[in-house]
Structures are given as structure tokens and as C-alpha cells.
Amino acid sequence: MNAPNDRAKPDTIAFASKGGTRADQDWETDVLVIGSGAAGLSAALDAAKAGLRVIVCEKSPRLGGTTALSNGMIWVPCSAQARAANIDDTIANARTYLQHELGVHYRAQFIDAYLEDGPAALTALENGTSVKFTLATTPDYHSSQLGGADKGRALSPAPYDGRLLGKDFDLIGDPIRVVLGGMMISSSEVRSFLNPLQSVASLKHVVTRLSRYARDRLSFRRGTELSGGNALIARLLVSLHEYGVEIWPSSPAVELTQEGRARHGCHYQADRRWHPRARLTWCCSRNWRLCPERAVENGRQWCTPA
Numbered sequence: 105m106n107a108p109n110d111r112a113k114p115d116t117i118a119f120a121s122k123g124g125t126r127a128d129q130d131w132e133t134d135v136l137v138i139g140s141g142a143a144g145l146s147a148a149l150d151a152a153k154a155g156l157r158v159i160v161c162e163k164s165p166r167l168g169g170t171t172a173l174s175n176g177m178i179w180v181p182c183s184a185q186a187r188a189a190n191i192d193d194t195i196a197n198a199r200t201y202l203q204h205e206l207g208v209h210y211r212a213q214f215i216d217a218y219l220e221d222g223p224a225a226l227t228a229l230e231n232g233t234s235v236k237f238t239l240a241t242t243p244d245y246h247s248s249q250l251g252g253a254d255k256g257r258a259l260s261p262a263p264y265d266g267r268l269l270g271k272d273f274d275l276i277g278d279p280i281r282v283v284l285g286g287m288m289i290s291s292s293e294v295r296s297f298l299n300p301l302q303s304v305a306s307l308k309h310v311v312t313r314l315s316r317y318a319r320d321r322l323s324f325r326r327g328t329e330l331s332g333g334n335a336l337i338a339r340l341l342v343s344l345h346e347y348g349v350e351i352w353p354s355s356p357a358v359e360l361t362q363e364g365r366a367r368h369g370c371h372y373q374a375d376r377r378w379h380p381r382a383r384l385t386w387c388c389s390r391n392w393r394l395c396p397e398r399a400v401e402n403g404r405q406w407c408t409p410a
Contacts, residue, residue, distance in 0.1 A: 133157045133350075136382035138357050141169030142176070142333070144388030145340040146229055151384075152347035153232065159380050160349060163356030163389075164277070168337035172277030175291070176261045176333030177240060180222045183259060185239045191256030195219050200251030201244060226259075233343035235336070236262035241292075261336035263290075266328030269338060273324060275353060276341070279334045286326030287317040288334060360385060 135151040137144045140162035148158045166172070181198035198219055203210050229235050237259040244252040266273045279288055289297055293313070296306040317327045330338050344351065 131159065131380040133159045133380055133382045134384065135159070136161065136380050136385045138385065138387045139169060139389035140164075140167040140337075140351065140353075141388060142171040142336060142340070144169075144386070145337065145344060147386050147388060148349050149229065149233060149235070149340060149343050149347065152344065152349045158344075158347075158349045159382070160344070160351040161355040161357060161380070162351065162353045165354045166277040167275050167341065167351070167353060168277035168333065169389075171333040172337050173280050174333040176336040177242065178226075178237065178259050179257055180226050180259060181219060181253075181257045183223045183237075183239075184227050185237065185259060186256040189239055189256065191239075191253075193253055193256050197251045197253070198257065201249060201253070202251075204249050204251065205246065233346070234264075234339045235343055236339065238262050261332060261339065264330045264335040264338045266324070266330045266334075266338060267320075269341070272341070273328065276330070276334055276337055278326070279332065281332075282326070284314075284317065286321070287313070288327055288329060288331055289313075290331040357389075360387075 134156035135148070135158045137148045137151075137158065137160045140160055144160060144162075145167075148160045152158045162169075182193055182195055186193060199215065202215055202219075206215075226237065230237065238261075239256065240258040240260040241255065242258040243254040244257060246252055247254040266276070269276070282288055283297070293309070296302075296309050300307045300310040313329070316329060320326070320328045341351075
């Protein structure tokens with residue numbers, strides 16, 4: 105496990121303390137990541153843990169993309185969490201399940217890489233960071249299918265207390281599933297909120313959540329008890345701050361060009377332009393207009409789709 109690099113850390117997340125200070129100029133970095141969803145922030149964190157200088161550029165004023173809107177759930181058979189819970193499963197069973205699910209779309213090379221490397225990749229993402237996943241109760245979509253499982257493969261981001269983000273809480277994209285104008289509820293809480301009088305435990309839980317939400321709204325624009333994709337983005341954000349990664353919101357990429365073996369993306373904000381130059385560019389965005397020819401002809405060298 106690599107420790108955070110020894111560059112000076114700001115008191116708050118880098119982009120929050122630098123707002124509006126960048127003028128038209130070149131910026132040098134090792135890795136430039138375009139997009140701030142789970143794919144982009146995970147890639148940035150992995151590079152930063154390896155000791156590389158990283159800049160993340162996001163076109164929106166808030167971070168997270170569609171990840172912030174989602175449950176943030178991932179499907180990783182035979183994870184460390186599953187082994188700790190003594191889940192009876194094998195990579196071979198998961199492979200069989202995907203063969204039947206995908207049919208003619210099954211691509212052995214990619215599936216094998218995903219299944220064999222997925223558990224280790226998840227562990228590497230969690231080690232030395234604030235990113236944490238827990239086993240979800242969700243079964244495979246077709247758990248009765250050959251090779252299917254009714255538990256142990258789906259994982260959810262661990263909840264996160266958004267108050268710990270301070271003023272940077274507002275940088276997290278808004279979720280979809282909210283009640284009372286801004287309180288997030290997880291799938292496991294729906295039954296309690298629909299019928300809080302079904303038990304003393306349900307009533308206590310709902311009252312506790314509502315009390316916390318009322319206090320939150322005195323200082324924040326919405327509830328701070330984060331779950332799902334919101335929690336994942338918050339945990340990634342905290343981890344990137346710890347490893348000294350710079351994140352630039354409201355910075356859409358307008359083009360990618362190449363100079364020798366180096367790449368640099370041209371970004372803008374309002375009427376300003378700046379040019380981060382990097383040895384490696386990861387495009388974790390759906391904006392293929394940046395490099396349409398290279399995305400098809402030489403995708404591995406230029407872009408990694410989210």
C-alpha cells in the first residue's frame with residue numbers, strides 16, 4: 105500500500121481553496137482524468153496512490169455524474185467481503201452465470217479479466233482510503249439461472265456523514281431518491297418510512313432520521329446522511345483530498361491534442377482557458393467528441409470509457 109504523497113495539502117480540498125484563481129496558462133501533471141463519476145475518481149485515486157500527480161476535470165459544477173444519482177452498487181463475485189461472510193461462491197459459478205446471461209454478447213477475455221481481477225481491484229481501492237463497500241442483500245437479477253446466486257455478489261458503498269465534508273458538501277451531485285425535499289433514504293429504509301408504526305424499531309428509526317434531517321437543514325441545503333452513489337462520491341472525494349489530487353469542477357474539455365508522446369487537454373471555465381499537459385489522459389466521460397477517431401482506432405492509448 106502506498107502512502108499519500110508528501111506534497112503540501114491544503115486545509116480544504118484543492119479546488120475549493122483555489123476557486124477562480126487559474127489564469128490562461130499551462131499546467132503540468134502526470135495524469136489528467138476527464139470526468140468525475142466513479143470510474144474517473146477511482147482511476148484518479150489509483151494513480152495518486154502510486155505517487156503520480158493527478159488533475160481531475162469535471163464539466164459540471166458538482167461532482168459524481170450519474171454515479172451521484174444512482175445506488176452506487178457494484179457486482180463483484182468472491183470479494184473479500186463475501187469471503188468474510190462465508191458466502192459459498194466461486195469464480196467458475198459467476199462465469200457460468202454470465203455466459204447464460206450474455207449469450208452471444210459474452211466475451212471471454214473481458215469477462216475472465218473482470219472476474220479474476222475484480223476482488224483484488226476492489227481491495228486495492230479500499231486499502232489506505234476512505235472508500236468502503238459492504239455486502240448488499242440484493243440477489244443476481246436471475247438468481248435461479250445456472251450459476252446464479254441469491255446473495256454475496258452485490259456490494260453497496262458504506263454510508264457517509266456528509267457533515268465531515270464541510271463546505272465541500274455542496275460539491276456532491278444531488279441524488280434522485282429523496283423525501284421532504286432533500287433527505288436521502290436507502291432501499292432498506294423504505295418499509296420503515298412507508299409504515300413507521302409497524303414496530304417500535306421502525307418508529308424510532310424514522311423519528312431519528314427526521315430529527316437529524318431537521319438539524320441538517322439549519323446548516324446545509326439538504327440532508328447530510330449520504331448513501332449509495334452519493335456516499336461513494338463523498339468517500340472518493342475525501343480520499344483524493346488526502347492524496348493531494350486537484351479537482352477542477354465547471355471545467356469541460358473542449359479538445360485533446362498530442363505533442364510528441366505527451367497529451368494535453370484544453371479546458372475552459374467562463375472566459376478563461378487553461379491547458380493541463382499530461383503524460384497520460386483517461387477519458388472517463390461519454391464525451392467522445394473529444395477524440396472520436398482515436399477513441400475508435402487507438403482507444404487504449406487515449407481514452408478509457410466509463
